[in-house]
Amino acid sequence: MTAVALVTFVVAYTLIATERIHKTKAALGGAAVVLGLGVLDSGEAFFSHDTGVDWDVVLLLFGMMIIVGVLRQTGVFEYTAIWAAKRAKGSPVRVMILLTVITAVASALLDNVTTVLLIAPVTVLVCDRLGIRAAPFLIAEVLASNIGGAATLIGDPPNIIVGSRSGLSFNDFLAHMTPIVVLELAVFTLVLPRLFRGSFDVRPDRIAEVMALNEGEAIRDRTLLIKCGVVLAAVFTGFVAHSLIHVDPAVVALLGAGVLxxxxxxxxxxxxxxxxxxxxxxxxxxFIMVGALVKTGVVATMARWAADATGGRALVAVLLILVVSAVLSGVIDNIPYVATMSPLVADLAGTIDNPVHADALWWSLTLGSDFGGNLTAVGASANVVMLGIAARAGTPISFWEFTRKGAVITAITIAVAAPYLWLRYFAFG
Structure with a gap:
């Protein structure tokens, strides 16, 4: 069964990467194979916390998509698009930087998937107004969302898993993750113009047209906008306070969608x-294909190899976990990877006497999985959502178009994170 799970995943992933068939067909086809051949049964595929579909993620997306669908009727996306373009003086480079910074900050306060759902429609409208292709801007934003989401406990789903398994609090994440995320975003902003060069050509008459627009006229239904604002505020409050009120973000999103x-x-x-x-x-x-890899021990075996290769040396373990997490999270999605790796990191941390070094293992896992989510188009939930939005907006992003940019950013962010971990937890820890 191990071979079936592994071969099925590799074939499906190859089809997704080469775009020989649509990614949804490839994923569902792979799921059908592992279910049909008995690698997973229906209980394991649909109801198991370890190997099944993560319904919290799916239903969170569903609820937020409905909220965004209602919000779209108000004209607020058009308003925000015009406002952003005018504040950037119509410069595509400044528009990209402004929107990516907004995305990164929002991803730290909410979660990166929700942020992508809200910012993508604005981006498509801005680019339409300026007469430029939206795909580079959407890619930049989702890369920023995965970086910004690393800053807090609630910013990225893998962080929630790490916090639960390690006992690290919201304030711990603020103290240890936010500084490196701010540094990473500064580097990311400097890299953007070069990474996406050739994507900023715009006609002067288009800029003049945008600057002449009145964003206030874009709002079509102010009463509905107020209702949406109240519901969104309640939903966001629920996201932030979910650990206190003990209501999962997916439930909060569904309740908000229903009320709205x-x-x-x-x-x-x-x-x-x-x-x-x-x-x-x-x-x-x-999720079903990755669940088959989890059940058959493929993911655990790869993670254990990484942990065993450290030889009991804390710094080597931290750096190895960082790099391996970045690579594997980019290939198999960072949520199931972190869920599988967390028990191994907990065991490894228990063998280290210095508590600072032990905690560094958790921060290494978090940084590697969050930043590694940028490696490929399927490395993080936000990536998949953004590609779907781009396709529906008529500006499709191919697997390799995303991955070419994402791989560069992953390499840069990991290269910055490695000395940060060494300096903070070993040289001066």
């Missing part, structure tokens, strides 16, 4: 039009 649908009076066709069904199905198929 009722009080908005919008038609089903309006709010359901924003649901990325193909993206949700892709996630389901990917």
């Amino acid at each position: 649908v009722v009080i908005s009076g919008t038609e089903p066709g309006d709010y359901l039009s924003g649901v990325e069904w193909e993206t949700l199905l892709f996630f389901a198929g990917l």
